[in-house]
Amino acid sequence: MPIPDLPGEPIPKHSPQESWLKSSVAQLCRLEHERFPGSQPVSFGTRDLLKLESQDFWVCEKSDGIRVLMFILFDQNGQRVFLIDRHNTYREMNGLFFPHHETPLNPLRNTLIDGELVIDVDPKTRREITRLLVFDCLVVDEQNVMSRPLDKRYGRLNDWFYKPYAKMIRDHPHVAASQPFDIKVKEIRSAYNVEQVFTMDIPALQHGNDGLIYTCVNTPYIPGTDSNIIKWKPPTENSIDFKLILRFPSLPSSPSQPDFRAKPIFLLHVWCGDQNGSPRYEQYDKMHVDDDEWEKMKASGQQFDDRIVEVHWDPYVAGWRMMRFRDDKPNGNHKNVVENIITSIADGVEKEILLSRSNHIRAAWKARQGAPNHNPASLPARPPTGPPAVPSVARSSQPIPEVELRYGPSQHSQYSKVAGPKNIFGFER
Numbered sequence: 100m101p102i103p104d105l106p107g108e109p110i111p112k113h114s115p116q117e118s119w120l121k122s123s124v125a126q127l128c129r130l131e132h133e134r135f136p137g138s139q140p141v142s143f144g145t146r147d148l149l150k151l152e153s154q155d156f157w158v159c160e161k162s163d164g165i166r167v168l169m170f171i172l173f174d175q176n177g178q179r180v181f182l183i184d185r186h187n188t189y190r191e192m193n194g195l196f197f198p199h200h201e202t203p204l205n206p207l208r209n210t211l212i213d214g215e216l217v218i219d220v221d222p223k224t225r226r227e228i229t230r231l232l233v234f235d236c237l238v239v240d241e242q243n244v245m246s247r248p249l250d251k252r253y254g255r256l257n258d259w260f261y262k263p264y265a266k267m268i269r270d271h272p273h274v275a276a277s278q279p280f281d282i283k284v285k286e287i288r289s290a291y292n293v294e295q296v297f298t299m300d301i302p303a304l305q306h307g308n309d310g311l312i313y314t315c316v317n318t319p320y321i322p323g324t325d326s327n328i329i330k331w332k333p334p335t336e337n338s339i340d341f342k343l344i345l346r347f348p349s350l351p352s353s354p355s356q357p358d359f360r361a362k363p364i365f366l367l368h369v370w371c372g373d374q375n376g377s378p379r380y381e382q383y384d385k386m387h388v389d390d391d392e393w394e395k396m397k398a399s400g401q402q403f404d405d406r407i408v409e410v411h412w413d414p415y416v417a418g419w420r421m422m423r424f425r426d427d428k429p430n431g432n433h434k435n436v437v438e439n440i441i442t443s444i445a446d447g448v449e450k451e452i453l454l455s456r457s458n459h460i461r462a463a464w465k466a467r468q469g470a471p472n473h474n475p476a477s478l479p480a481r482p483p484t485g486p487p488a489v490p491s492v493a494r495s496s497q498p499i500p501e502v503e504l505r506y507g508p509s510q511h512s513q514y515s516k517v518a519g520p521k522n523i524f525g526f527e528r
Contacts, residue, residue, distance in 0.1 A: 105165060105216070106229070106279045107182055107190030120181065120189050124170060127209055127238045128245065128322070135187040136237065136322040137168055137213060140312060141436075142443035143331035147313075148456050150329075152463040155316040156290040157249065160300050161330060162232055163307030164217035165427050169231065171197055171210040173241075178206040182216075186429045194277040198267050200240070200259040211237040212260060216280065219305035229280040230306075234287065236260065237320055245320040252320065257284060287314075291461035294454055310336070324436070334447025338411045338422060339440050340431040341367035342380055345404040362393050367410065367419060369437050370430040378430050383437070386410060387418030407431050412444055 110117045121133040128136045150156075168183040180192040197207040214233040221228070236256045237245050244252050261284050268275050275281075286300055290313060301308050315327035332338075344366040347357035365386035371379045386408075388396070396403055407428050410419040425431075432440065 105167070105182060105184060105190055107192045110181070110189040110191060112188065117189055120170070120172075121187070123172065123209075124183070124211065127211060127241075127243065129243060130322065133187075134322075135168075135183065135185055136211075137166065137183075137185070138235075138321055138325045138328055139323060140328040140330040141324060141326050142337065142440045143311075143313070143329045143448055144439075144443045144446045145448055146446075147329050148448065148452070151290050151313065151456070151460050154327075155464055155467065156313045156329075156460075157287045157316055158290050158293050158296055158311055158313050159234065159285055159287045160296055160304065161309045161312045162215045162217050162285075162304075163309040164215045164232075167214060167216050167231070168237075169210075169212040169214060169233070171207055171212070173206055173208040184427060186427075192279055194279055196267075196274075197260065198263045200263045203263055203267065207260070207263070208241045210239050210241075210260060212239075212256070213237065215285075217306040221305065228305075231280050231282045232285045233261065233282065234285040235314075235320065247319065248317045249314055249320075250316050253287065289461075289464065291457045291464060293457060297450065297454075331448065331453070333449060334444050335414065336411060337440055337444045337447065338409045339419075339437055340407055340409050340425050340428055341369060341383065341386075341419075341437075342431050343386065343403055343406055343408045343421075344368050344382070362388075362390065367408075368431070369434045370432065371434050380431075381434070383434070384419060387413065387416045387420055 110120065124136060125131075125133045130136060166185055170181040170183055170189075172179045172181065178196060180195045180197075182190045182192060184190075197210070199205040199207050212233050213235040214231050216229065216231050219228045219230050220226070233256060234253075235249070236252050237243070239255050239259045242255075244255055247255075261282070264282065268278075288295055288300075293311070296311060310330060310332035313329040313331065318325075318327045321327070345363040346366055347359055347363045348361050350356045350358045365388050366382050367384045367386050368380040369383040371381055373379065407425040407430065409422045409425050411422055412418075413420045
């Protein structure tokens with residue numbers, strides 16, 4: 100499925116306008132920094148099965164698109180709309196208007212909405228529709244709702260943001276023609292209804308799917324990594340974003356010069372955070388590339404060196420394989436996130452296990468609400484202590500990486516551009 104290019108007019112980097120916009124967003128979110136204020140999930144592991152039973156979670160499909168925040172600005176000049184991507188860059192949108200929930204003729208005031216921009220492809224006509232799927236909100240009509248639980252934020256998203264907009268589109272169909280994209284609220288279900296996500300929601304999608312997202316109902320919106328937002332994928336489909344660095348061997352006739360006609364080694368560098376305002380990377384592992392793949396890479400004419408790539412673990416070659424470029428991300432995954440994802444590969448949860456725990460999750464949910472369980476006979480016995488039982492037959496029969504042996508803590512790399520020998524086993528740095 101295609102992934103959309105971000106629409107709109109970019110606001111120049113480091114311009115006074117961008118600085119003012121970032122300051123305005125930080126002030127609305129009550130943040131002491133001007134970084135991207137969106138929340139980020141953690142990877143799903145076996146331990147999270149018990150977490151789904153101990154707390155109320157909602158679940159939805161994870162769309163394969165571009166994560167954005169939509170900033171609706173209202174000032175003396177009227178209403179203006181911006182998209183903010185994970186690079187924390189701003190783009191101004193034209194053709195959008197959002198009415199006030201109480202007085203539709205008036206504009207909605209300062210609002211910050213969380214969503215995913217996707218391209219839906221009609222299966223019959225193959226017509227492409229760019230669509231913003233919204234699923235959370237930080238600020239609505241100048242009211243900061245980040246401290247409120249998810250169910251309250253979701254209600255505010257529907258009642259104050261989406262319903263007035265949808266009514267305007269229904270009452271004035273000609274307005275829809277000027278919209279740069281369609282807008283819908285993402286379907287969310289209780290965690291124990293995950294089977295409906297697999298059987299009803301995902302098959303009906305007209306865009307790509309990238310797993311599931313579980314979000315705790317009773318916790319606030321937290322910018323940055325939030326352990327109460329959990330991203331699930333089948334263990335063999337978990338992916339990591341690294342920076343790809345190509346290193347070519349030396350020319351036989353001139354050891355000090357790289358041989359750009361030869362096949363390089365494909366090093367995966369992990370992001371270790373910023374240092375003095377610049378991203379710091381360490382060499383972490385290497386990517387497996389067949390000879391045929393290398394020929395296709397050369398024929399593509401694309402730049403591969405020094406780009407963020409998404410890779411997945413291939414148990415048949417015991418190595419990482421490239422899936423796609425991630426130019427929508429300013430950096431690869433942080434090394435702490437990488438370690439968590441690798442753990443989730445080794446300690447992953449298959450679809451069958453998620454489904455098998457649904458009755459336990461439902462019973463625990465109803466017990467917290469004080470409601471009777473209408474089908475107690477269907478509940479299998481729960482282990483009295485320890486983590487939930489995980490049937491071994493539900494796990495993948497494919498081998499998984501030896502986590503502790505292969506992927507230890509990140510260490511200083513001898514392949515660094517600024518340190519180490521100039522030549523490593525005949526390969527030029």
